[in-house]
Amino acid sequence: MWLNSIIRIILINSLLAITIGFSMPAFAAKNVKNVRVWPSPDSTRVVLDLTQSIEYSYFMLSNPERLVLDIKNTSINAELSNLAQSSDILKNIRSSTKNKSDSRLVFDLTSKIEPIIFALKPTAPYGNRLVIDLVDTEAKVAENQKKMESDRDIIIAIDAGHGGEDPGSIGGKGNYEKRITLAISKKLEALINKQPGLTAVMTRTGDYYISVHGRTEKARNANADxxxxxxxxxxxxxxxxxxGVWTLSPRRANSEIGKWLEKKEKHSELLGGAGDAIKNTTTEKYLVRTLLDMSMDHSMSQGYLVAKEILGELKDITKLHKRSPQSASFGVLKSPDIPSILVETGFISNPKEEKLLINNWFQNKMANSIFTAVNSYFKRNPPDGSYFAKFKDVKHKVKRGESLSLVAQNYNVTVSKIKEANNLRSNNIKIGQVLSIPQS
Ligand SMILES: [Zn+2]
Incomplete structure (x- = not known):
């Protein structure tokens, strides 16, 4: 599936190699042959493509903020101008020759950042790389300050799969999964944010790479439900x-296609940023394991119920690959404390569905179905302290001769509030129907 993209990436890289400018120490044995920049709202990833593994050191300078990276026995053969254009954090990258054989890269920054720098071994299509993650510390603090309150909104984290240098799967007509997932996610975000009591948080908002760990971390920082x-x-x-809809499973995926998917996701992770494998040490795995045992039951059963609800909506707008939720253990579903589900919106490898998936009308329907399911699930099962929970307490069973406006009058609430709390599309109610009465 990625062969196309791999070839394309190699092509782009070799074209760049022809047009680059040179600032080369005379006796350097190694090369930085290309520099790639992947900005996201609160971090920017810079990737140096290298001819061999390198020795490096770095330090920070203030007023103005800079990161200085010294690379031993290496020359810079990459074009650096205009690379930082779309980053909020990075202003410019400059190079200078430190001495006869060593190079220095200076990253001019807009604010104080925390650099995370690590080397990556070759993984096709990439060779040796040095990854420099520039993380805006202030943005992180602001996110953490978002505290729980009473009448709080229920937080739905939306995770648009793939992004940046990880295109996901590619359809026969050349459409990238990462674009489809972002388009549907943005539509879902808009629907959720329009609903009082719900707030959407996106794990990514543009075309950049974010690690699996970074995705769940974002959801956790936002206290996602x-x-x-x-x-x-x-x-x-x-x-x-x-x-299809997948839910978290501590065991191996329960079907053949599930196993295959697991492998695919792992591959994408390697392609995008094997840094995760380095940072997730055994201690962290042990911690995750302990947490898993504690809260998996709850999040799994919640995830399963939401997944079932979504399938109930999806069956009206598209073909289902599997009628019941499938369980898997993909990275993004491995968050033990947050109920997590993965929606496969269709097969991009199927020519008919590839056409549908890029269609605005279909994307709207897809977002709408997911929204309707999530909204009604949380209206029936609101977390304690949430705005939705206020609607839950008082119930009214409709008696003969009662109209919606009469019920509303008796409880001193508006008709529209009752309709909203019960997902009613018209004013028609039936005898015996149980209505949730919102507390005004
Ligand atoms: Zn995917």
Whole structure:
């Protein structure tokens, strides 16, 4: 599936190599042959493509803020101008020759940052790399300050799959999964934010790479009540089709296609940033394991119920690949404390569905179905202290001769409040119907 993109990336890199300017120490044995910049709202990733692994050191300077990276026995053969254009954190990258064989890169920054620098071994299509993550510390603090309160909104984290240098699967017509997932996610975000009592938080808002760990971390920092990861499925033959919903599982995936998907996700992770594998040490795995045992039952059963609800909506707008929620253990679903689900919106490897997936009308329907399911699930099962919980307490069973306006009058609330609390599309109510009465 990625072969196309791999070839494209290699092509772009070699074109760059021809047009670059040179600032080269005379006796350097190694090369920085290309520099890539991936900005996101609160961090920017800079990737140096290297001919061999390198020795490096770095330090920070203030007034103005700079990161200085010294690289031993290496020359810079990459174009650096205009690279930082779209980053909020990075103003400019400059290079200078430190001495006969060493190079120095200076990163001019807009604010104080925390650099995370690590080397990556070759993973096709990439060779040796040095990754420099520039993390805006102030943005992180602001996010953490978002505290729980009474009448709080229920937080839905929306995770648009893939992004940046990880295109996800690619359809026969050349459409990238990462673009489809972002388009649907943005539509879902708008619907959620329009609903009083719900707030959406996006794990990514543009075309940049974010690690699996970074995605769940974002959801956790926002105190998310639910994490929905949006993807498009792919298979090595064009026939398979239909949408599906996956939920967290501590065990191995329960079907053949599940196992295959697991492998695919792992591959994408390597392609995008094997840094996760380095940072997630055994101690952290142990901690995760302990947490898993504590809170998995709760989040799993909640995730399963939301997944079922979403499938109930999706069956009206598209073919289902599997009628019941499937369980898997993808990275993004491994967050033990947050109920997490993964929606496969269709098969991008199926020509008919690839066409649908890029269609604005279909994307709207997809977002709408997911929204309707999530909204009604939380209206029926509101977390304590949430705005939705206020609507839950008082119930009224409709008696003969009662109209919606009469019920509203008796409880001193508006008709529209009752309709909103019960997801009613019209003013028609039936005898025996149980209505939730919102407390005004
Ligand atoms: Zn995917």
């Amino acid at each position: 639910l994490l929905i990861s949006i993807h498009a499925d792919a298979y090595h033959t064009p026939h398979p089709s239909g949408a």
